[in-house]
Amino acid sequence: xxxxxxxxxxxxxxxxxxxxxxxxxxxxxxxxxxxxxxxxxxxxxxxxxxxxxxxxxxxxxxxxxxxxxxxxxxxxxxxxxxxxxxxxxxxxxxxxxxxxxxxxxxxxxxxxxxxxxxxxxxxxxxxxxxxxxxxxxxxxxxxxxxxxxxxxxxxxxxxxxxxxxxxxxxxxxxxxxxxxxxxxxxxxxxxxxxxxxxxxxxxxxxxxxxxxxxxxxxxxxxxxxxxxxxxxxxxxxxxxxxxxxxxxxxxxxxxxxxxxxxxxxxxxxxxxxxxxxxxxxxxxxxxxxxxxxxxxxxxxxxxxxxxxxxxxxxxxxxxxxxxxxxxxxxxxxxxxxxxxxxxxxxxxxxxxxxxxxxxxxxxxxxxxxxxxxxxxxxxxxxxxxxxxxxxxxxxxxxxxxxxxxxxxxxxxxxxxxxxxxxxxxxxxxxxxxxxxxxxxxxxxxxxxxxxxxxxxxxxxxxxxxxxxxxxxxxxxxxxxxxxxxxxxxxxxxxxxxxxxxxxxxxxxxxxxxxxxxxxxxxxxxxxxxxxxxxxxxxxxxxxxxxxxxxxxxxxxxxxxxxxxxxxxxxx
Amino acid sequence: xxxxxxxxxxxxxxxxxxxxxxxxxxxxxxxxxxxxxxxxxxxxxxxxxxxxxxxxxxxxxxxxxxxxxxxxxxxxxxxxxxxxxxxxxxxxxxxxxxxxxxxxxxxxxxxxxxxxxxxxxxxxxxxxxxxxxxxxxxxxxxx
Ligand SMILES: Cc1cc2nc3c(=O)[nH]c(=O)nc-3n(C[C@H](O)[C@H](O)[C@H](O)COP(=O)(O)OP(=O)(O)OC[C@H]3O[C@@H](n4cnc5c(N)ncnc54)[C@H](O)[C@@H]3O)c2cc1C
Ligand code: SF4
Ligand code: SF4
Ligand code: SF4
Ligand code: FES
Numbered sequence: 001x002x003x004x005x006x007x008x009x010x011x012x013x014x015x016x017x018x019x020x021x022x023x024x025x026x027x028x029x030x031x032x033x034x035x036x037x038x039x040x041x042x043x044x045x046x047x048x049x050x051x052x053x054x055x056x057x058x059x060x061x062x063x064x065x066x067x068x069x070x071x072x073x074x075x076x077x078x079x080x081x082x083x084x085x086x087x088x089x090x091x092x093x094x095x096x097x098x099x100x101x102x103x104x105x106x107x108x109x110x111x112x113x114x115x116x117x118x119x120x121x122x123x124x125x126x127x128x129x130x131x132x133x134x135x136x137x138x139x140x141x142x143x144x145x146x147x148x149x150x151x152x153x154x155x156x157x158x159x160x161x162x163x164x165x166x167x168x169x170x171x172x173x174x175x176x177x178x179x180x181x182x183x184x185x186x187x188x189x190x191x192x193x194x195x196x197x198x199x200x201x202x203x204x205x206x207x208x209x210x211x212x213x214x215x216x217x218x219x220x221x222x223x224x225x226x227x228x229x230x231x232x233x234x235x236x237x238x239x240x241x242x243x244x245x246x247x248x249x250x251x252x253x254x255x256x257x258x259x260x261x262x263x264x265x266x267x268x269x270x271x272x273x274x275x276x277x278x279x280x281x282x283x284x285x286x287x288x289x290x291x292x293x294x295x296x297x298x299x300x301x302x303x304x305x306x307x308x309x310x311x312x313x314x315x316x317x318x319x320x321x322x323x324x325x326x327x328x329x330x331x332x333x334x335x336x337x338x339x340x341x342x343x344x345x346x347x348x349x350x351x352x353x354x355x356x357x358x359x360x361x362x363x364x365x366x367x368x369x370x371x372x373x374x375x376x377x378x379x380x381x382x383x384x385x386x387x388x389x390x391x392x393x394x395x396x397x398x399x400x401x402x403x404x405x406x407x408x409x410x411x412x413x414x415x416x417x418x419x420x421x422x423x424x425x426x427x428x429x430x431x432x433x434x435x436x437x438x439x440x441x442x443x444x445x446x447x448x449x450x451x452x453x454x455x456x457x458x459x460x461x462x463x464x465x466x467x468x469x470x471x472x473x474x475x476x477x478x479x480x481x482x483x484x485x486x487x488x489x490x491x492x493x494x495x496x497x498x499x500x501x502x503x504x505x506x507x508x509x510x511x512x513x514x515x516x517x518x519x520x521x522x523x524x525x526x527x528x529x530x531x532x533x534x535x536x537x538x539x540x541x542x543x544x545x546x547x548x549x550x551x552x553x554x555x556x557x558x559x560x561x562x563x564x565x566x567x568x569x570x571x
Numbered sequence: 572x573x574x575x576x577x578x579x580x581x582x583x584x585x586x587x588x589x590x591x592x593x594x595x596x597x598x599x600x601x602x603x604x605x606x607x608x609x610x611x612x613x614x615x616x617x618x619x620x621x622x623x624x625x626x627x628x629x630x631x632x633x634x635x636x637x638x639x640x641x642x643x644x645x646x647x648x649x650x651x652x653x654x655x656x657x658x659x660x661x662x663x664x665x666x667x668x669x670x671x672x673x674x675x676x677x678x679x680x681x682x683x684x685x686x687x688x689x690x691x692x693x694x695x696x697x698x699x700x701x702x703x704x705x706x707x708x709x710x711x712x713x714x
Contacts, residue, residue: 104595542615
């Protein structure tokens with residue numbers, strides 16, 4: 001009877017210059033390893049990740065016909081990809097590697113050479129025991145559907161859709177309202193260049209509605225999203241009727257809603273008819289007349305910054321557009337009503353965008369009275385008395401003068417901040433992305449991957465990710481489209497070789513695994529009466545493997561046998 | 572000879588293992604008693620891994636995962652938390668002090684915290700003395 005050949009393991013111990021060798025006796029580990037079952041070669045070397053180090057591994061693999069490799073060096077989070085490549089270059093499947101972390105979790109954290117060497121020995125022994133149970137794994141590919149669903153047809157959604165469609169890829173915009181445009185459609189002129197928002201939108205609206213590659217669904221709601229990157233199925237309700245869309249990617253562009261100013265009681269919004277929000281002023285500007293509730297022309301217009309933003313009580317963050325918008329209002333009030341006075345009540349003037357400092361300087365020249373109030377101490381607004389020559393009185397602790405002062409005004413405009421839409425939580429659940437403490441959608445990496453999310457195939461753009469002006473929303477939308485186009489160009493999606501699989505013969509059909517999976521990656525086969533993992537959706541957390549009472553789920557590369565071997569090895 | 576506890580640590584890849592690596596890059600010293608096994612998520616840790624470690628002679632088992640709300644797989648650590656309650660009861664049923672099995676949240680930026688957890692756990696197990704599991708006939712103590 002033929003027995004399976006014994007494994008042929010190579011153990012490579014890295015000195016990492018003196019980083020490891022100073023506390024861990026690498027030679028001792030190499031010597032000891034020669035005695036462990038299956039080990040045919042064990043060598044220490046000064047820099048294993050260097051080119052000569054990697055070549056040494058590759059050469060030993062070829063010469064000694066190694067079929068398993070252990071590298072005892074730094075953290076696998078550091079160099080596992082490097083050594084996997086070294087294996088691949090010598091013709092060995094990259095998953096036949098195991099690393100022992102004897103630097104970050106050993107030589108760098110222990111002083112006593114004997115204890116550190118003993119621990120490194122245990123870790124290396126465990127790695128050898130584990131690698132024996134490794135199996136070659138292959139990456140898989142699934143086709144990429146080039147179609148995209150854009151959720152929300154504001155400036156971000158329209159921009160993403162146009163960029164994709166111009167590249168020849170089909171797009172469906174799913175918009176809840178009865179028109180496209182989002183919040184930009186409620187704006188008159190845009191800061192800081194004072195171009196008309198209407199013109200900004202009109203060109204885009206025309207192109208979107210004419211574009212052969214874009215279909216727009218208005219009064220539409222995303223009801224369900226299933227599948228995985230490259231192969232999603234979306235159910236969309238359009239005016240009561242349900243439609244099914246097959247798409248490869250989703251860009252979430254659901255934007256924001258404005259803060260409810262009535263929550264800050266002292267401002268009197270909702271009680272005092274001449275206290276209005278920025279959006280209400282935009283509407284007046286669009287209609288071409290700035291007026292008070294009784295139709296009179298205001299002589300003094302006060303602008304209050306940071307309503308709902310940068311406060312302990314409401315939102316801690318800065319809404320980013322209100323400062324420039326307030327300056328824009330100062331400018332617009334002055335040109336519409338040259339005789340009127342403008343008072344600007346702010347906490348700090350945030351003018352960080354391109355061209356914004358210049359805009360600040362220019363608008364400050366038009367004789368605006370700037371008054372500074374303290375964080376968490378918003379001004380208080382009350383109706384003026386019959387003897388006062390004004391409509392409203394604003395009291396505030398003025399920081400520049402250090403005095404409590406009273407300012408008369410006829411019309412007060414509250415610069416309301418942005419907040420996540422009420423249904424942002426439901427949207428996040430539908431497409432399986434997360435939200436930060438303030439409720440905004442979370443990107444995959446705040447600096448390096450700002451439009452992807454932790455769910456592959458789902459992207460975010462515009463103000464749904466955090467308060468944003470138009471240029472930033474547009475930039476994100478284009479970035480998301482570029483990310484999708486890169487995947488479409490490849491035509492297929494690489495599925496990591498590490499995923500869970502169900503042994504149908506062992507599966508009792510209890511469906512516990514399915515309820516455990518955070519990604520809905522486990523399907524139940526009614527005919528076979530067993531569960532099945534959709535490889536492309538599985539993120540390899542291993543939760544299902546831990547939960548299956550029948551031991552029917554194998555978490556590839558983290559199997560029970562591999563971990564048991566490791567446990568025996570470390571002890 | 573003084574009793575040196577042997578502790579098996581199961582650390583999730585995304586937060587806790589990275590946090591333990593950070594302790595290394597920050598050169599924060601801690602006792603060498605914990606030997607770490609990496610899993611993708613703390614939710615991969617089957618109760619039988621813990622029992623296996625105890626049966627093989629571990630004096631303690633440390634499980635570390637991401638802080639609640641931070642699990643890379645969004646909710647794995649909540650499952651770990653629920654399992655931990657049962658696990659403690661289970662080991663108590665085998666006559667093992669439940670304190671030998673400890674669950675801690677360690678984020679990727681908490682190298683210092685990881686070092687403190689290891690130091691504290693090592694000290695507590697040292698005071699508790701060797702695990703009595705080795706007296707069970709079916710188990711062995713390796714090495
Ligand atoms: C008062 C004010 C003035 C401003 N002035 C300026 C300015 O001068 N210059 C500037 O650069 N920026 C300005 N901004 C910022 C600007 O409004 C935003 O940058 C811009 O609106 C962001 O676009 P968006 O597409 O991300 O979101 P939105 O404009 O909010 O659009 C989102 C769209 O998604 C739709 N939607 C939401 N949820 C769903 C769902 N679940 N299903 C389907 N559809 C959905 C909405 O109906 C909407 O059409 C101003 C903001 C405010 C508050
Ligand atoms: S392989 Fe890791 S441990 Fe070795 S030299 Fe490179 S960085 Fe250092
Ligand atoms: S938990 Fe196990 S037995 Fe139950 S359905 Fe899933 S694979 Fe089958
Ligand atoms: S390993 Fe995790 S993601 Fe994959 S099927 Fe199991 S529970 Fe779902
Ligand atoms: S990934 Fe850390 S606990 Fe789930």
